[in-house]
Amino acid sequence: MKMELVIWHDGRNWVVKNERVTLAARTLDELDLEVERFLRAHGLVREGEMTEVFMTFDNSTIPQWIRQYSQHYFNRVLEVKG
Numbered sequence: 001m002k003m004e005l006v007i008w009h010d011g012r013n014w015v016v017k018n019e020r021v022t023l024a025a026r027t028l029d030e031l032d033l034e035v036e037r038f039l040r041a042h043g044l045v046r047e048g049e050m051t052e053v054f055m056t057f058d059n060s061t062i063p064q065w066i067r068q069y070s071q072h073y074f075n076r077v078l079e080v081k082g
Contacts, residue, residue: 001044001051005035007076008058016055028076036080045082053078 005016013024014031021038025031035053038044045051055076059067 001049003039003044003051003053005053005055006058007031007055008061032078035078039080045080047082049082051080051082053080 003018005018005021007014007016009015010024013026014028015022015024016031016035017023023031023034023038025034036045039051039053055078057074
């Protein structure tokens with residue numbers, strides 16, 4: 001299974017969001033754990049399978065003047081094994 005989320009930093013927490021969920025945590029490691037907990041709690045990762053979570057950085061959260069120097073700030077892929 002694959003899941004896509006948009007990621008950004010709100011000045012205090014890392015936040016991910018899609019049409020089903022919004023999660024936040026102070027560090028990326030903690031955010032990964034929150035995503036994993038969500039997947040397990042909602043049966044989106046099954047025993048013996050892997051769910052790939054693709055996080056696309058929301059470029060609108062960085063200043064316009066710096067966007068010309070980078071196509072994206074960063075994107076992430078989290079693999080959660082059941």
